[in-house]
Amino acid sequence: MANFGNLSLTLAFVFAIYSILALSIGLKTRRRELVKSGQRAVYAYFVFVTCAVFSLLYLLATSNFRIEYVASVSNQAMPFYYKLAALWGGQEGSLLFWTWIIVIYAAVVVFRNRHRRTDLVPAALAVMSLTVLFFLFLNRFSESPFKELAMAHAGGGDPTPFTPADGQGLNPLLQHPVMVIHPPILYLGYVGMVVPFAFAMAALITRELGNAWITLIRRWTLVAWGFLGLGILLGGKWAYMELGWGGYWAWDPVENASLMPWLTATAFLHSVIVQEKKNMLKVWNVVLIIATYLLVIFGTFLTRSGVVSSVHAFAESSIGPFFVGYITIVGAACVMLVFSRLQYLRSDNELDSIVSRESSFLFNNLVFLGACFAVLWGTVFPVLSEAIQGEKITVGAPFFNKINIPVGLFLLFLTGVGPLLAWRKTSLRSLRKNFLWPLAAGAVVAVALFAAGVRGFYALVALYLCVFVTLTIVLEYYRGIRTRMRAHGELAHEALFRLVSKGKRRYGGYIVHFGIVLIFLGFTGNAFNKETQGEVKEGETLSIGSYELRCERIFEGEKGTYTYLAADLSVTKNGKPLGTLTPEKRYYSASEQPTTEVALRSTLVEDLYTVFAGMTDDRQRAVIQLYLNPLVAWVWIGTLVLVFGTIVAILPDAHEASIQRKKKQLERLLRSTEKM
Amino acid sequence: MKRKNGRVVFGIVIVVAALVYFGVAGFEEGKAYYKTIEELTDLGDRAYDKRLRVGGTVVEGSISKAGTGLTFQLEQNDLKLTVVYTGTSPVPDTFKDGAEALCDGTYQVDGTFKATAIQAKCASKYEAEYGTAAAEN
Helix, strand or coil, rough: CHHHHHHHHHHHHHHHHHHHHHHCCCCCCHHHHHHHHHHHHHHHHHHHHHHHHCCCCCCCCCCCCEEEEHHHCCCCCHHHHHHHHHHHHHHHHHHHHHHHHHHHHHHHHHHHHHCCCCCHHHHHHHHHHHHHHHHHHHHHEEECCCEEEEEEECCCCEEECCCCCCCCCCCHHHCCCHHHHHHHHHHHHHHHHHHHHHHHHHHHHHHCCHHHHHHHHHHHHHHHHHHHHHHHHHHHHHHHHHHCCCCCCCCCCCHHHHHHHHHHHHHHHHHHHHHHHCCCCHHHHHHHHHHHHHHHHHHHHHHHHHCCCCCCCCCCCCCCCHHHHHHHHHHHHHHHHHHCCCCHHHCCCCCCCCCCCHHHHHHHHHHHHHHHHHHHHHHHHHHHHHHHHHHHHEEEEHHHHHHHHHHHHHHHHHHHHHHCCCCCCCHHHHHHHHHHHHHHHHHHHHHHHHHHCCCHHHHHHHHHHHHHHHHHHHCCCCCCCCCCHHCCCCCCCCCCCHHHHHHHHHHHHHHHHHHHHHHHCCCCCCHHCEEEEEECCCCEEEEECCCEEEEEEEEEEEEEEEEEEEEEEECCCCCCCEECCCCEEEEEECEEEEEEECCCCECCCCEEEEEEEECCCCCCCCEEEEEEEECCHHHHHHHHHHHHHHHHHHHCCHHHHHHHHHHHHHHHHHHHHHHC | CHHHHHHHHHHHHHHHHHHHHHHHHHHHHEEEEECCCCHHHHHHHHCCCCCEEEEEECCCCCEEEEECEEEEEEEEEEEEEEEEEECCCCCCCCCCCCCCCEEEEEEEECCCCCEEEEEECCHHHHHHHHHHHHCCC
């Protein structure tokens, strides 16, 4: 099976080379048959990479520990679904998984555009194949998941094959349901950004720099963006549930690596609207998508090369130089390409006023990019400072928070303001009409909260903006519905449905914005977090906020692959009983690794988060860590709203679909006449 | 450029200036010098007023609880450093004998390191295990 996997990878590698050559030569010499053959090669490498993935899955499912990768991420006792999820549980497997997703995307691009006659598609596929080739090279020649274990002899000679009785097992921290879905979703987002990048490059190469490429990738970008955002937030959820330090975001280099392309992609999503409507910012958009792609590759590199120290336990490996080389070459090529096409990228318009939709997009982009730069700076600063000054300086969470809290609030403000400003110039009257009430209501809420004893400048500003933005969104819906009800005599719910389905992108976008508001509401809760630690015997109590926790029982046991220590804590709030929480400490014997199982009581107002930190040295008392985290649930609720809004925005427009249908009919007609 | 762009440019300047300000302020607040144990002892008096980060391997059997915190020894290139952890969060699950640990905190006049935060990574035991197996053969 391992040989089969290796062979599949080799064949995929060959087909990737062929597809790049066939597509580029075919485009250059205008030989359509060659272009077609290059596109079919995409299907071929898709099939072969899929074969490789399935052979690795087979090896994992059958616990074939002769394979080094299988032995390092799996063991006999693991449940079947974790055995399969181990596909992305380690370095080599997850790199193969990366490749698999990009070839799936490439195959879908070929399939969806099979009737489209534009040079953009083959050119984009050539760019995608290049990325595929790079990763296949790593899969096949550097980080092969199919390597067999061999044991070197002390006295030299050929190493002999070697099969350990059992594997190391998947890192217990990763044995969590969220961890099964987080990597695939994050990868779908991460890798998905390759598609818009490829089309942008294709537009530059073919000089078709109108809006065609932007229209082609609109959904792709949204899909990738949605997955990326969901993946990042799921990662936060996992950290919250599994790492046991009471938070969900630590500005860890690996977290930053996923956030950076999200920031540039979000800027891109917004600024393409300006290009579509006003033919401005063309260079800017190309630069943003190039930056996103490079950050995706850079993030993959950061996660796997051991350059920066991180909680993520990927081994340090030798793939660093390959990535640095690839990023340098591709980056240089992109810059050259953009410069050589500058004359095609001129703007047709210019900014008229600072109070306009255009300028709100401009500021949105500026701030997103600023945030991304700050995160990048903080992440790589240890490496930079060592290289330049010879002194390694790290910047911790205070740096990231200091800059990103005000940035986030400014973006939240723009979320409320931007969509309601008119293109070109907004009149004072329309400003008053759109913003007077939301601003006033926000102020009332902020004053009320202050009077109720809520302190903290940023927290109050954040809550003020949450109210403000929510109201601007509600007002937008309200006005739209009212107009329809008057014009078409529809009932409210009919009007709502039609309103959204006629403007999915706009109204879906508002839903996404509302999701962001909820997530910010959750973030704001951080300003009011409380924590305490205590050592308790059975019968003793701990308290935090208005909660009281009584330790009823401390017990231990064994279950499957681990032994555990746990405590039953009965919770009361202001004397009212609320049930029992059982935080647990597990100890996985295969990997000699303890893990924390948090026990949580989550409400819309606050999370009571309990951790079993261990026993005291005399083994008499349990050390219990308590956290009271207000509003956290809104982060997860906001995530769901965000995903829902993205889906609405992606759904095909009925109008657009009918145009597409007619276009297809015409094309078919054209082809049949050609044959005659 | 034209006058109507003046305000936009002004706005951009303000935003960029604010970003730079927050960046610099945050940097001063959050920076920590990453030192090896050897450098730490060489720093002398300059070591005591800085936020520092040291890394190393947790010495086998050195972890002991002291009050609410714990103490342990870090080893790097045969040099040892006693660390007193005073942070409020529980140490990460990956923190144990033989793990690679990163400690943030300050160097004390008595030669110990007062850590307020600890990150830890499992030592990659994999090669070691099969390595010994190979030696036995």
